[in-house]
Amino acid sequence: MNNPHETTNRLSSMSLNFEGCVIAAREGETVATALLAAKAGYTGTSQVSGRRRSPYCLTGICFECLVEVNGHANQRACMVRVRKNMTIRRQNRLPSLHLKGRET
Amino acid sequence: MSSDVIVIGAGPAGMTAAIQAAEFGLSVLVLDEQPAPGGQRFRDIEMAERQAKRNGGVLDKDDAHGALIARRFRESGVTYLAQASVWDVAADPLEVSYLHQGSSFSVRPEAVVVATGALERPVPIPGWMLPGVMTAGAAQLMLKTSGRIPEGRVALLGCGPLLLLAAKQLLAAGADVVALLQTTALVDLLRAAPYLPSAFLAPKVLLQGLRLLGRTTGINGVASLQGARILGKDSVTGVEYTVGGRTAALNCDVVLLHFGVVPNTQITQLVRADHVWNDRQLCWQPVTDVWQETSIPNVMVAGDGRGIFGADAAGISGRLSVLNIAYRRGAIPEATKDRIARDLRGKHERLARARAFMDIAYRPPASFLRPNADVILCRCEEVLGRDIQAAVANGASGMRRLKAHTRAGMGVCRGQMCSMATSAILSEQLGAELGRLEPASVRPPLRPLTAGQLASTKHYGD
Numbered sequence A: 001m002n003n004p005h006e007t008t009n010r011l012s013s014m015s016l017n018f019e020g021c022v023i024a025a026r027e028g029e030t031v032a033t034a035l036l037a038a039k040a041g042y043t044g045t046s047q048v049s050g051r052r053r054s055p056y057c058l059t060g061i062c063f064e065c066l067v068e069v070n071g072h073a074n075q076r077a078c079m080v081r082v083r084k085n086m087t088i089r090r091q092n093r094l095p096s097l098h099l100k101g102r103e104t
Numbered sequence B: 001m002s003s004d005v006i007v008i009g010a011g012p013a014g015m016t017a018a019i020q021a022a023e024f025g026l027s028v029l030v031l032d033e034q035p036a037p038g039g040q041r042f043r044d045i046e047m048a049e050r051q052a053k054r055n056g057g058v059l060d061k062d063d064a065h066g067a068l069i070a071r072r073f074r075e076s077g078v079t080y081l082a083q084a085s086v087w088d089v090a091a092d093p094l095e096v097s098y099l100h101q102g103s104s105f106s107v108r109p110e111a112v113v114v115a116t117g118a119l120e121r122p123v124p125i126p127g128w129m130l131p132g133v134m135t136a137g138a139a140q141l142m143l144k145t146s147g148r149i150p151e152g153r154v155a156l157l158g159c160g161p162l163l164l165l166a167a168k169q170l171l172a173a174g175a176d177v178v179a180l181l182q183t184t185a186l187v188d189l190l191r192a193a194p195y196l197p198s199a200f201l202a203p204k205v206l207l208q209g210l211r212l213l214g215r216t217t218g219i220n221g222v223a224s225l226q227g228a229r230i231l232g233k234d235s236v237t238g239v240e241y242t243v244g245g246r247t248a249a250l251n252c253d254v255v256l257l258h259f260g261v262v263p264n265t266q267i268t269q270l271v272r273a274d275h276v277w278n279d280r281q282l283c284w285q286p287v288t289d290v291w292q293e294t295s296i297p298n299v300m301v302a303g304d305g306r307g308i309f310g311a312d313a314a315g316i317s318g319r320l321s322v323l324n325i326a327y328r329r330g331a332i333p334e335a336t337k338d339r340i341a342r343d344l345r346g347k348h349e350r351l352a353r354a355r356a357f358m359d360i361a362y363r364p365p366a367s368f369l370r371p372n373a374d375v376i377l378c379r380c381e382e383v384l385g386r387d388i389q390a391a392v393a394n395g396a397s398g399m400r401r402l403k404a405h406t407r408a409g410m411g412v413c414r415g416q417m418c419s420m421a422t423s424a425i426l427s428e429q430l431g432a433e434l435g436r437l438e439p440a441s442v443r444p445p446l447r448p449l450t451a452g453q454l455a456s457t458k459h460y461g462d
């Protein structure tokens, strides 16, 4: 492939834990793109109908990408950069605005 | 921490506003949600520049300019907080509350510059909430920030220069682009033709447009799209679309939607500034005076949040937005303010006029803006088009009532994804022009925060 963005020395890769599986991520990318590339399929389900949610805008607007990162709920996967050994879980509900969680 | 001015957003407008304010000697606090400056247009531009250097390459001219602004921004001496999410702005007294590293803070500045830019227009079509559907801008960001392309067969659907650019970039990156389905028709281009002369006032904008048209050759293209639905149960399997009254279908794994961009008015709506419907760009925008001040004193808007004019214009608009703030603080005399403003306004004016051609040529068609009864409009609360129709029929005559009846817009995205579609139904059913409706109201908190974070908010007095 002749992807001009695919630079040979793009910084090193690292591994994350997603739902108990090890997935590879690239330094500098967000949790959302790492999950999309790992074919995670979906990042959570909605509380209303149980439909599967997946990142949509990658700009922090839609909140479709909410996941649990290192035990903290309500994290927008597209706004969080990957770090070594992060643990990510699907979030199987959409939160009301004051549910427990942490957002930086 | 006390600040003369808080700039919200570190894209082209926010960065130039901050640099200019710092040059006038004002103390500036910049709050931005991203990990690095650049906004969406120049997302991760510093990383891109470092990478280009390492590979012995160079950034293209526009990106190099963005990288230069980012460097000047870093060196400007402003206080810049990355990954800071504003969750409230109160008008009287002016107070900005934000989350940073897990804690909440409130600051009272003399003035605020809202530089939160634009978002891709959410257009609900059946199936748009299936995994595998993203915006074209999202795919572009993914490519830029991670070097990754969407997996599988990709179809792009909608209209606008960014859709064409994304198609081209994805193709060049080796993506399996199986279709480019555009709503744009020849009549749109003819309608836009009278605006071509003013497009020549900003040849760069025009050239970009023309280059894009040429670039999409080599992709299986469909124009004049009248309707579409995305197929699939748990994820995308294809698209069914209508052209010339006939329906066709194609198989794909990813659908990238794009219908242009609209101002992000979340914060200006939150402070209840006056807004007006822009019929050419089909969006709400804050009413501002010549100094870009909203109807709320000392709340200025800079960049695409005031109307869509692009990154170059945003850079100029950022500088303009702080002139009156600096003058009021006694940092510059009136003559200086007026001289700088004259020069900047001339440049902004030329770019703005060139934009008309794009707005008209790539106007999203009414058939897409009026959502289908079966489609989920509000993703957060899963409200269907027909729920909105029923509520309006039952007397919900405005956005506030609709919210109460249906919960549309009460979810975690605070109505950012559904309010345009909801108001389109409202306007149609009431037979009232969109511009005559009240825009959706926005309430804090803009971002999820815990009761604990709220209670332990640190206040910085002025």
Ligand code: FES
Residues within 6 Å of the ligand: A032, A054, A055, A056, A057, A058, A059, A060, A061, A062, A063, A064, A065, A066, A076, A077, A078, A079
């Ligand atoms: S994908 Fe839209 S907020 Fe993350």
